[in-house]
Amino acid sequence: MSRLVLDERHQLFYERLAGEAGRPWLVFLHEGLGSVAQWGDFPRDLCRRTRCPGLAYDRLGHGRSTGLIRPRTNRYLHEYALDELPRVLAALIPGQRFVLVGHSDGGSISLIFGAEKPAGLVGIITEAAHVMVEQVTVDGVRQAQAAWAQGKLRKGLARSHGEKSETLFRAWAETWTSAPFRSWSIEDLLPSIEVPLLVLQGRNDQYGTPAQVEAIVSRSGGSATPLLLEECGHSPHLDFPALTLDLMACFVNRIAR
Numbered sequence: 001m002s003r004l005v006l007d008e009r010h011q012l013f014y015e016r017l018a019g020e021a022g023r024p025w026l027v028f029l030h031e032g033l034g035s036v037a038q039w040g041d042f043p044r045d046l047c048r049r050t051r052c053p054g055l056a057y058d059r060l061g062h063g064r065s066t067g068l069i070r071p072r073t074n075r076y077l078h079e080y081a082l083d084e085l086p087r088v089l090a091a092l093i094p095g096q097r098f099v100l101v102g103h104s105d106g107g108s109i110s111l112i113f114g115a116e117k118p119a120g121l122v123g124i125i126t127e128a129a130h131v132m133v134e135q136v137t138v139d140g141v142r143q144a145q146a147a148w149a150q151g152k153l154r155k156g157l158a159r160s161h162g163e164k165s166e167t168l169f170r171a172w173a174e175t176w177t178s179a180p181f182r183s184w185s186i187e188d189l190l191p192s193i194e195v196p197l198l199v200l201q202g203r204n205d206q207y208g209t210p211a212q213v214e215a216i217v218s219r220s221g222g223s224a225t226p227l228l229l230e231e232c233g234h235s236p237h238l239d240f241p242a243l244t245l246d247l248m249a250c251f252v253n254r255i256a257r
Contacts, residue, residue: 004057004091012057012084013064014092017044019053024097024122024256027089028056029106031128031235032172035063035160042237042245046101049249052256055098057088061171067164072171074181077105081112089120096120099252103127104207104234108186111216115189123255125198125248128205128234131215132185133176140207141176148173190219197224198251202232202239225251 004012015036019025028043030036036056047054059080061068073079089098097120102110107129114124130137147153148169157165175181199216201208210228217224227247229236236244 004088006084006087009069010060010066012060012066012088014055014057014088016092017047017054017056019047020051023050023052024099024252025093026050026052026054026252027093027098027100028054029085029100029102029109030056030059030062031104031106032176033157033169034103034106037063037160040238042241043101045241045245046248046252049245050252050256052099052252055088055092057092059084061164061168063160068167068171072175074175074178074184076171076175077108077186078112080105081109082116085109085113086118089118097122099123099125099255101125101127101248102129103237104129111193112186112189114195115186115192117192117194121195123196123198123251124193125200125251126216127200127236127244128202128208128212129199129216130208130212131187131190132212133182134209134211136209137207138177138182141173143206145173145177187215187219190216191221193220194222196222196251196255198248199224199226200229200236200244200247201227202229202234202236204232205234207234 002014035058043054043056058065100110107126110124161168197220199213201213213226217226232239
């Protein structure tokens with residue numbers, strides 16, 4: 001089991017995936033209740049299709065990394081993007097070119113980080129990223145809270161997060177449904193993103209409307225390709241794995257050249 005020690009209280013679990021030297025790394029950033037394990041085989045399949053090496057890790061509070069030890073703030077996504085992610089990259093793939101592949105919270109983290117114009121970043125793929133809080137977002141999280149109260153999500157999350165499950169779920173749900181978080185937005189950062197973007201979202205995403213995609217594409221500072229998948233929910237790589245793999249591989253292979 002590979003672990004990155006951040007300090008005496010914090011460790012991150014990570015996995016490296018094989019690929020060809022000289023190809024950009026694919027760095028996978030999971031969703032708000034996600035982990036390395038919950039990606040399934042998708043990262044490995046995408047690395048095989050693109051011949052790129054890969055890196056996937058559990059953010060603090062998730063999976064096999066250290067649990068949350070303090071309450072989240074309304075800037076928790078900025079903290080993951082501007083503190084944790086740079087430290088991971090510097091420690092594990094220093095000086096390498098890379099593409100960020102972010103799902104949901106991971107997509108938002110990718111965009112926040114991309115606005116910093118980091119050295120080595122050559123592209124960003126987002127799945128169901130948020131750049132603002134919509135009513136459908138809050139409603140979707142409240143439905144998840146109701147399911148949690150009925151015990152429907154507990155066993156599934158416990159398989160990936162163990163005893164951290166309840167703390168993680170409550171931190172996620174309470175942040176996204178809080179009144180102060182309703183004004184959260186990263187739209188002002190988008191013009192600073194200059195690398196190519198592939199922006200994926202399911203038409204039936206229970207946490208966001210096509211307005212999220214439209215905002216990213218219209219306001220980003222570089223080229224951005226929008227793709228709305230019909231009959232698809234919040235996780236295109238799970239709902240339509242073959243199609244999502246094709247779309248991402250084409251994007252990566254194009255910018256890797």
